[in-house]
Amino acid sequence: MPISSHEIRFSLPHIEVAGKVWGEPGGLPVIALHGWLDNAATFDRIAPSLEGVYLVALDLPGHGLSGHMPATGYSLWQQAATVLQVAEDLGWERFALLGHSMGAIISGVLAGSLPDRIIAAAMIDGLMPFTSEADDAPRQMARFFNSTLQLGNKRKPVYDSVEKAVSARVLGGTTPISRDAAAALVERGLMPHDGGWTWRTDPQLMLPSPLRFTQRHASSFIENITAPTCLVLANQGVMHKHPEVLARIDAFKHLTVHRVDGGHHLHLEEPAPQVAAILKDFYTSLS
Template identity: 70%
Template sequence: MEHASHEVRFTLPSIEVAAKVWGKPDGLPVIGLHGWLDNAATFDLIAPDLDGVYLVALDLPGHGLSGHLPAGGYSLWQQAATVLQVVESMGWDRFALLGHSMGAIISSILSASVPDRILGAALIDGLMPITSNADDTPAQMARFLEASLATSKKRKPVYVSPEKATTARILGGSMPLSRAAASCLVERGLMPEQGGWTWRTDPQLMLPSALRFTPKQAVAIVEAIRTPTCLVVASEGIFSRRPEASALLEQFQNLQIHRLEGGHHLHLEQAAPEVATIIDSFFKSLA
């Protein structure tokens, strides 16, 4: 694939969504979906090595260069619906998915829910959402509502330089992240503010989820996937911190699982060539 990307914008009924695009329109149509608080630049290292692919990597609502939603607007299912709106605007009947972390979870939801439209999905260190038992619903909703009221009173931090923002991204993340990987994501995630720099990201994305899938619902989603699915698992990634999810992987016969050494953002770090090779081979099998 060509190394250079270009920018596109999708004007949807309720929001404008930005994207980075690699490849030619006659290639395999693929939607790229990044992780929570990341953006389309998450695929910068692997996209150029995906031959014969037309990759449209979205900044999901609230992230990167995309618009923000009204109060209470973010959920996994809302983001999945946005993906379908983008696909409709391009006139794609069927398409493949490339997702990392939260983007991988959204890909699973789409694969299970609209299988006739999905050619296949390549997932990077993500598959199932964090879950809660049904009995926890009132307390979970209470946390969301309380935090929502507090968000309007908070101010975004302002950094004197992108380098300072990059350091904050490294120190503030829930998973280890190299400086090179953080710099890639931060460049697209910043905007000028008061003589310095602040995040473009919608502060609402930091709120607790109002609702979570139950464990049974999450398993049902993965079990419903019938389209080809490739999952890259990082040795020091999300599954290493969620043993209950890791234990479930072997029971899902519909997954092609590849285990690689690396952290949660291994596709932006030293393992990027290996990740690209696996995903390139997978997409070639779809084509």
């Protein structure tokens, strides 16, 4: 029988964080992290199949039903620190991770920084962030400064129906996504506004990163992971267009890599049962 979910909220010192929970408290403790501009509903299709797992899927700050950070408050390490505060609130000294895209990158940062606290890490079509070298830092910072100045002039779109917001997500996303998958994410990502609907998402999340890891920085986090680590790569996902990224992934011999036909949101689309089966086997193997 599929596992049902319920809502959860965390009143952290600096922000309110929302999430969804599947499973029973006695199961393997797992914190699940969604991708950029998505939310906890990204795990709706796979979480009910993960028997023996107590899965807490977060709306990361700025996303879904969670609060927004103060000005210029978003970074991979800030988001990772919030995840750690959630674990503290849950009383979890050690826990496992499940991340998609940006959530997978955050998982890699946490698992590489605090290897003694991470039981295992499963990543879906994501592992390391976009990188740039030191000489690019001034240009990257300039992009960030200029974008912050323009942020106040931008207004969120307002849709007169949820269906139009779903269409906007399908047509305007950074990666292809099916309508059903978009609908699951949009439902949690909208709020009423001026007689219609607009995004709950913090506009600051659209700002470019002020700083990026170098390749060496990014690799060092993954190299420092000691917990069992499973990576599910989408054959038609974001990485298949970047052979140099795939080559870097292949160099990490301590990762177990599964390649699955599907797009970037494969865990929320047709390959979802296959992804769920891989993750179920992975988490079961830990016991």
